[in-house]
Amino acid sequence: MLLRHTPKEITERTALTINPAKTCQPIGAMYAALGIHGCLPHSHGSQGCCAYHRSALTRHYKEPISASTSSFTEGASVFGGQANMLQAINNIFTVYNPEVIAIHTTCLSETIGDDLPQIKKKAVAEGKVPEGRYLISASTPSYAGSHVTGFSNMVKAMAGMAEPTGKKNGKVNIIPGWVEPADMEEIKRITKMIGVKTILFPDTSGVLNGPLSGEYKMFPEGGTTVAELQSTGDSKGTLALGEWCSADAARELDKKHKVPCSVLDMPFGLKATDRFIDALRTIAGVSIPEEIAHERGQLVDMISDMHQYLYGKKVALVGDPDQLIAMTEFLVSMDMKPIHIVTGTPGKKFEKRIKELTKDMGCEVNVKAAGDMFLLHQWIKNEPVDLIIGNTYCKYIARDEDIPYVRWGFPILDRQGHQYFPTVGYKGGIRLLEKILGVLLDRKDRDDAESKFELVL
C-alpha cells in the first residue's frame, strides 16, 4: 500500500496538515502573469520559491516557464529586499526586455514587510523602467488563502492596469479564472461564435501550449496584451468566472471605473455553461447561433445515452473551490452522487454552496474547505466511492483503494491532454463525460465475470 499509514478512524487535527489539497499563493500569481503577453513573472523573495513554482508549472504544462527572482540572501532578509528588487528590474529589462514585469511577493518578503508599491515608484523614479514598459505587483503571502488566492490577487493587479479613455470599446471583459490554456482558447471560440467582442484576461493559450518548431520564444505570441488590459476600463462589463479566482478583479474594475460585473460559476458542465452562454446572449443582445445549441444537444444526448452507467455513482472530489462547485453541479445534474468533497482553500462559503448543490441528493455529503487529502482518503475508507476526480496526487488513493479515477485540476504531472483539450463549455463537458465513462467502463470490463462480459455497452 502506498498510503499504508492512513487509518480509517478519523481523529481531529488542529495543527498538522497531511497531503495538502492546496499550495501557496505565488504559484497562482505566476500562472496568471504568464497570461499577459510579453510578461515576465518575478518572485520577490529567496530563489527557492521561484524554483519550486517554475518546476511545478513546468511539470504540469511540459512547457518552459520563465520567471525571475530577487534571490534574497540572509542580508536581504534582514535589511529588506529593495536593493535586490531594483537590481533585478535593471537586469531584467537589460537582458530579457519584457513588456511587463509582474512582481509577486513570497512569505519571506511579506514577513519582512517589503513595500512593493514603494519599490516600484523608486524604480520608475530612478529611470529603471524603460519607456513603454510596465511593472505590476501583487501581494501574495502564502500564510493566507492558497494558490487560488494568489491567482486572484495577480488578476486583480492586471485589472489595475485599466486606463479608461472615456470612450467605450464595445467589448466584454471575461475573466476565465484558473483554467487550462485549452479552456481559455475554448472560451474565445465560443464568444467568437456568438459574436461577442471580448477581452479575455489572463489568457495563457498560445503561451503554455506552444508548438515544437526549433525556435524558443521566451515571450510567445499568446497572452492578453497590455493595450487590451488598459482597455478593460472602457468595456461594457465584466463576466467573472469563479468567485474565488476572478471576482475580486471584476469588482475592482467596477469600483474604480464603473465597469459593471457579474460573477458566474466557471462554465464546467451543462448548467454552468448554460448560464454563461445565456449571460453572453443577454449582454451582447444577440441570439445564440445554432452551432452552440447543437453542441449543447450533443452533450445532453451523451448524458442520456449513458445515464445507466452514471446514475447513483458515488464520487470523491478534490480541487479548487470554483472548479469543484461547477463539477459538483455537473455530477448532480447527471444523477451522480458527489459525497466527499475537499478543497485546501479556506472559505466557509464553499461548504455552504456545496451543501446547497447537493441537498436533494438524498444522502450525507462530507465537504470541507481548508481540508486535506489525508482526510479525503479517510472519508473514502469509511464510505467507499465509485470514482475519484482530482489532481495527480489522487493516484495514490486510487491505487490503494482500487477506485477508478479521472485526472482533472492542478497539478497533473503524469498525463497529457489538459493543455490541448478543454473541459469548459459543452464540448468540454463531452470530454469530461468521455473521461468519466472511460474509467467507469474500463473498470466494469475489468471486473465483470467472463459470463457477464459484454461487447456492447
Add this chain to the structure above:
Amino acid sequence: MATATKKKLVQWGPAEVKSALLEKYPPKVARKRAKQIMINEAQQNETPELTANVRTIPGIITMRGCTYAGCKGVIMGPTRDIVNLVHGPIGCSFYAWLTRRNQTDAGPDGENYMNYCFSTDMQEQDIIFGGEKKLAQAIQEAYDLFHPKSIAVFATCPVGLIGDDIHTVSKNMKEKFGDCNVYAFSCEGYKGVSQSAGHHIANNQVFRHLVGQNDEVKPGKYKINLLGEYNIGGDGFEIDRIFKKCGITCISTFSGNSTYDQFASSHTADLNAVMCHRSINYVADMMETKYGIPWVKVNFIGAKATAKSLRKIAGYFGEKALIDRVEAVIAEEMPEVEAALAEITPRTEGKTAMMFVGGSRAHHYKELFDELKMKTISAGYEFGHQDDYEGRQVLPNIQVDADSRNIEEIEVSADETRFKPRKSDKEMKALEKAGYRFKHYDGLAADMDKGTLIIDDLNQYEAEKLVELMKPDIFCAGVKEKYSIQKLGVPMKQLHSYDSGGPYAGFQGAVNFYKEIDRMVNSKVWGFMKAPWQKNPQLSASYNWE
C-alpha cells in the same frame, strides 16, 4: 547536420563563446559572470581560478533552488521511516512532495512515509504570534497518528525571521515521547546561496542526531557506508545489487533507500565511500574525526568508473578473497556492457554533450558520455564549490564569504570510547604509497578537455545562447531547463532527478543510459520540426495528380 555542427565549433572558439555569453549583460553583471566562466586549462591549480558558490544575481533567471530544497529535498527526502515535517506555510512542503524520483523499498508492510506530505501550514496568526505552539501540536499529532521512530522538523523562510525556536520545541517533544527521536533543521531558504548550504545543514544534524545512535554491530564483512547516493530512478538498488554480489556489506546509504537505523549504525562501518562529494563530504569528514573511519571518493556512474570504484574499495580492505571476487564480478558484468557499447557507439560517436547539474553529477555523467565516445564540450554545476571544479587541493585557498560563514561548522573531536582508527598509521601510509588516495578528489576540470568551457551557475539566458552557438547534440540539466532547450530542437535529459528511466548507476545502469542517450540523440522527432511546406516554401511546380 554533422558538418553544420563542425562548422559551428570551428567558427566559435571558447573565448568567443565566452564573450558572446557576456555581451548583453550590464557591466557589473558581466564582470561577475566572467569570473564564473572558465576556459579549461585542466591544470591542478593550488589557487582556484573559477569563482563558484557565490550569490546568484537578482533578476537573472537561475537554475538554482534554495537551502531548504538541499536539506529537506535532497538529503532527507529519501528517508522513508522518518516523518519529515515542514514547519512553514504550505507551499514549501507541497512542492517537495514526491517530486524527486527517490525510490525506496519498504517491503509490503515496512514503515514508509515518503508518499506523505506533512506541514504545519502556518497561517497569518502564526506568523504574527509565533508558530512554536502549532509546531509542538503538529509533532504531537504526527506522533499520535503514526508512532514513528523519528520526526524531523524543517524550517522554511518565515520561521527563521519570526524566531521560532524549532530546536527547543523538538527537544522537548523528544523528551516527552521517550521513544521517538525528534530534531530540527534550520534550513531556511534564504541561507547560503544555493541548495548547497542545505546539504551542509542536513549533514550537521544527521551527524548530531542520528549517526552513532546504535552501537550494535551488524553482521557481514567489508563494511562500508555509501555516502551521497540518493536512489534516483533506482540507482541505489543497482549499486546494492553489485555490492551484494561482491560480498561488500553496505551498512548505510546516505540517503537513498535508507532507514533510520542505518544512519544510527553508520559509525560501525570501516570505510566511507563518497559518491556526491558536494552534498555529503561534511559527514565523511566528521565521521573520520569522531570515529576514525577513512573516506574515499568513488563514482558508480559509468561502467569503467564502477569497476574502478569497486577495485578501490577492495584495495582498501586488501584481502585477496574480496579482490578476487570483485574482479570476478567485473568480468561477469562487463560483457553485457561491452556488447551494448559495440551496438550503440557507432550511432553516438563524435556527438557532443553539455551538462549543468549538481555539485558532482556533471562530473560523474561525463564518464558515461566518454564511454559513448561523445565529447562533453561544456559543463558546470548548479551549486558546486571550487573544490568540486578544481580539486580538493584548492581548499586552503578558498575565500570564505559571509554567506558561507553563516552556515554552522560543527566542532568535532574523537569520540572518547568509540574512536577507533580502521587502519594503523603504517597501513595507511603503505596504502598511500601504493597510490591509494584518501580524502582526495580532483574535481571536474581535471577530466574535461583543454579549451572546453566550464561554467558555474549557468542561467537560462546563457544556456540558450550556448545551445545556439555550439549546437550540442544533447543538453543535460534540470526540469526547469528542459523545455526551453527542447524547443530549440536539442534533446534535453534531466540529470538531477531523472525525467524518466533509470537506474543509470552501476553496470546495468550504464547500459540503460547508453540506450537512453541513443534514443534521445537519434530520435526521429527532431526531424519533424518543420512541415514540408516550411522546408520548401516556393511553389516551384504545379501539383502532380497521379
